[in-house]
Amino acid sequence: MKTTHLNADVLIIGAGGAGMYAAIEAARSGAERVLLLDRSLIGRGGATVMAQMTVAAAVGAGDHWEHHLADTLAAGRGLCDEGLSALLCEVGAECILEMDQWRVGWARSGEGFAAVQAPGHDRARCVYVDFLNTGPAVSRTLRAQVQRAGSAIRRIGEMAVTDLVVQDGAVTGAAGLHVASGDAITIAAPATIIATGGLTRLYARNSASANMSGDGYALALRAGATLMDMEFVQFFPIGHLAPRLIGMDPIMWDPFRYKLGGRLLNGAMEEFLPRWGGDAEDARYSTTRDLATYGITKENEAGRGSPMGGAWLSFTHVPEAELRSAFGPVVDRLAANGIDLTRDAVEVSPIAHYHMGGVRVDRAMRTDVPGLLAAGEAVGGANGANRLSGNAITEALAFGRIAGREAARMARANTREFSAEGPLELLRASALRPLNTAKLVAQLQQVMSRDVGPFRTGPGLERAYAALAELTAELGDAPPVAPGQPHDLARLDWFDLRQMLLVAGCVVTAAAAREESRGAHQREDFPQTRTEWQRNQLVHA
Amino acid sequence: MIRAELLIQRSAPEREERFVVEFEPGESVLDGLRRLRVTQDATLAFRYACLNANACKECLMLLDGRVIYACTTRLEAREMRLAPLPNKPLLRDLATVIAPPDERF
Numbered sequence: 001m002k003t004t005h006l007n008a009d010v011l012i013i014g015a016g017g018a019g020m021y022a023a024i025e026a027a028r029s030g031a032e033r034v035l036l037l038d039r040s041l042i043g044r045g046g047a048t049v050m051a052q053m054t055v056a057a058a059v060g061a062g063d064h065w066e067h068h069l070a071d072t073l074a075a076g077r078g079l080c081d082e083g084l085s086a087l088l089c090e091v092g093a094e095c096i097l098e099m100d101q102w103r104v105g106w107a108r109s110g111e112g113f114a115a116v117q118a119p120g121h122d123r124a125r126c127v128y129v130d131f132l133n134t135g136p137a138v139s140r141t142l143r144a145q146v147q148r149a150g151s152a153i154r155r156i157g158e159m160a161v162t163d164l165v166v167q168d169g170a171v172t173g174a175a176g177l178h179v180a181s182g183d184a185i186t187i188a189a190p191a192t193i194i195a196t197g198g199l200t201r202l203y204a205r206n207s208a209s210a211n212m213s214g215d216g217y218a219l220a221l222r223a224g225a226t227l228m229d230m231e232f233v234q235f236f237p238i239g240h241l242a243p244r245l246i247g248m249d250p251i252m253w254d255p256f257r258y259k260l261g262g263r264l265l266n267g268a269m270e271e272f273l274p275r276w277g278g279d280a281e282d283a284r285y286s287t288t289r290d291l292a293t294y295g296i297t298k299e300n301e302a303g304r305g306s307p308m309g310g311a312w313l314s315f316t317h318v319p320e321a322e323l324r325s326a327f328g329p330v331v332d333r334l335a336a337n338g339i340d341l342t343r344d345a346v347e348v349s350p351i352a353h354y355h356m357g358g359v360r361v362d363r364a365m366r367t368d369v370p371g372l373l374a375a376g377e378a379v380g381g382a383n384g385a386n387r388l389s390g391n392a393i394t395e396a397l398a399f400g401r402i403a404g405r406e407a408a409r410m411a412r413a414n415t416r417e418f419s420a421e422g423p424l425e426l427l428r429a430s431a432l433r434p435l436n437t438a439k440l441v442a443q444l445q446q447v448m449s450r451d452v453g454p455f456r457t458g459p460g461l462e463r464a465y466a467a468l469a470e471l472t473a474e475l476g477d478a479p480p481v482a483p484g485q486p487h488d489l490a491r492l493d494w495f496d497l498r499q500m501l502l503v504a505g506c507v508v509t510a511a512a513a514r515e516e517s518r519g520a521h522q523r524e525d526f527p528q529t530r531t532e533w534q535r536n537q538l539v540h541a
Numbered sequence: 542m543i544r545a546e547l548l549i550q551r552s553a554p555e556r557e558e559r560f561v562v563e564f565e566p567g568e569s570v571l572d573g574l575r576r577l578r579v580t581q582d583a584t585l586a587f588r589y590a591c592l593n594a595n596a597c598k599e600c601l602m603l604l605d606g607r608v609i610y611a612c613t614t615r616l617e618a619r620e621m622r623l624a625p626l627p628n629k630p631l632l633r634d635l636a637t638v639i640a641p642p643d644e645r646f
Contacts, residue, residue, distance in 0.1 A: 040590035042644050044597045136596060155644045178646050180632055185646070209591040244567030247613035249594040438578035487632040490583045
C-alpha cells in the first residue's frame with residue numbers, strides 16, 4: 001500500500017458548514033497551508049448540505065442575540081454550557097450577515113430578511129433560502145469562498161481519517177485512508193480541527209448523510225480528549241415515513257409547518273399533542289421537538305399510531321393557492337412521488353437528526369489536548385439536553401469561524417514531532433477472513449434504534465451494551481480483505497465500525513447512568529427530571 | 542414482494558453479475574444497491590453520501606445505457622442493467638472518479 005505524507009499549518013477534518021468556515025477563517029487569519037479534508041466530496045457530504053430548514057439568528061429589527069440565548073438555554077433544559085451558547089448566538093448572527101454579503105440568498109421581506117418563528121423561539125428569528133434550499137445554498141456559498149482563498153486552502157475529498165497522531169500528549173496530525181485510491185495518507189499539522197458532525201448513522205432511520213458516523217468523537221476520545229453529554233441524541237419528530245419519498249430529505253416537512261401550521265394527527269385522525277402536554281396548535285406550530293417525539297411515540301404505544309407506526313401530517317385544510325405559494329416547486333416534486341397535499345396526509349415519525357453531546361471545548365474551541373480543536377455539531381455543550389430549532393447551522397458557522405481563527409494562531413507556534421507508526425500499522429493490517437461489514441453496520445443500527453432511541457430503559461440499555469460487545473468481538477482487531485484497493489467499501493465500513501462501536505458504547509453508558517428524564521433523554525423507568533442530575537456527564541478515554 | 546433483477550457491471554475481474562433484490566413499491570435503485578451490500582455482497586462498490594435526498598449528487602451511473610441518479614430512479618420489476626459512467630475513470634464496479642480535479646489527491 002502506498003503511503004504519502006503531507007504537511008499543513010491547519011488540518012481540518014470535515015468539509016461541511018463548520019469545516020469550510022474554519023478553513024476560510026484560518027486562511028484569512030494568516031495560515032498559509034490549510035488542508036481541508038472530507039469523507040465525501042468537499043461541501044457535498046455531512047449535514048449542512050442536507051439542511052433544508054431554517055437558520056436561527058438574531059438579525060431582525062428589535063431582536064438581540066441575548067434573546068436568542070435565553071431561548072437556547074430554555075430549550076437546553078438546564079444543561080447548556082452558557083459560554084458556548086452565547087458564542088453560538090452572538091457570533092452566529094455575525095456569520096449569517098457575512099453569508100448575506102457572500103450572496104447566500106436569504107429570502108427577503110421588505111427591508112430585511114424573511115423569517116419564521118420556529119417552536120421554542122420568542123419571535124420570528126429563523127431565516128431561510130426558499131424553497132428547501134437553505135443547506136445547499138449555504139454549502140455552495142462556503143465552497144465558493146473556500147475556492148476564492150486560492151492556494152492557501154488545499155482540498156482533498158474522499159479521505160477517511162482513521163486516527164489522530166499523538167506525540168507527548170499533543171495532537172500533531174492525523175492518518176487515514178484515501179478511499180478513492182486505497183492509499184494511506186499521513187498529515188503533520190500543529191493545529192487540527194475536528195469538524196466531522198454528529199453520529200446519526202448509528203440509527204437505522206436518520207436524516208443526515210451516510211458519513212455521519214460519530215468518527216470525530218472517536219478520534220478525539222482516542223487522542224485523550226473529553227466527551228460530554230453523549231446520551232443526548234435529538235430525534236426530529238416528523239421525519240417523513242410514508243409513502244416512500246425519493247430525491248428529498250426526510251426532514252423536509254418542518255419549513256412548511258412554520259409557514260402553514262399543518263395538523264399532526266393520530267391513526268384515528270385525532271389531534272393528540274394536548275394529551276401529552278402540548279398546545280392545540282390552533283394559532284401556529286409551537287410544539288418542541290422532544291415533546292412531539294414523546295407524543296407520537298406514546299400514541300403508537302397506545303395502539304393509536306398511523307398504519308406504518310407514526311402519525312399523520314395533514315395540510316388538506318389549507319387552500320390550494322396557499323399550498324402552492326408556500327411549497328413553490330416542491331409541490332411538483334411531491335406530485336412526482338404520488339403525493340397530492342390537497343387530498344393526502346403523509347405519515348411522519350421520529351428520526352435521528354442531531355447530537356447535542358460531543359467533544360468538550362473551551363470558548364476558543366480548544367479541546368483538553370494541545371493541538372486539537374473541534375467545531376460545529378462535533379462540539380458538545382452549546383445546546384444542552386435539547387437543541388432549539390434552527391441552531392445547528394448557526395452553530396456550525398460560528399464555531400467554525402472561532403476554531404479557524406484559533407487554529408491559525410496555534411499554527412504559529414512550533415511544529416512538534418510526528419510519527420504515525422501506530423495508525424499506519426492498522427491501515428496496513430488485513431485479517432484476510434470473510435466478514436460482511438455492511439451487515440454489521442445494519443445490525444448496529446438496529447440495536448441502537450431498538451434500545452437507545454428517544455425512550456430508554458435500564459434493561460434495554462443493558463441489552464444494547466451486550467449486543468455492542470458481541471459486534472465488537474465480531475469486528476476483530478484488523479480489517480477484512482487486503483489493503484490498497486480503490487473505493488473499497490467493505491474495508492471502509494470496518495474502519496467506520498471501529499469508530500461507531502466506540503461512540504455507541506459512550507451513548508449507551510451515559511444513558512444508563514443518567515437515571516432521570518430530561519430533554520432528548522427519556523428514561524421510561526425514571527420519568528421525572530431530577531435536580532441532582534442537572535449536570536453534564538463526561539467521558540474520558 | 543416484488544423483485545428486480547439487477548445486472549451489475551463489476552470490475553477486477555471485469556464481469557456482469559446478476560442479483561435479485563426484493564423491494565417495496567417506491568424504493569430507489571440506491572435502496573436496492575444498499576440492501577444488496579447488507580444481504581449479499583458487501584464488496585459491491587458504488588458512490589453515495591446522502592440518503593436518497595439528491596443532495597450529494599454522487600450516485601450517478603448508467604441504467605440501461607442512460608445516465609441516472611440511483612437515488613431518484615425507482616426500482617422496477619424487471620431486468621435493470623447498471624454500469625459505471627463511461628466517460629469517467631473507473632475506481633471499482635459502479636464507482637467512478639467524479640471529484641473536481643482540484644479536490645483530488
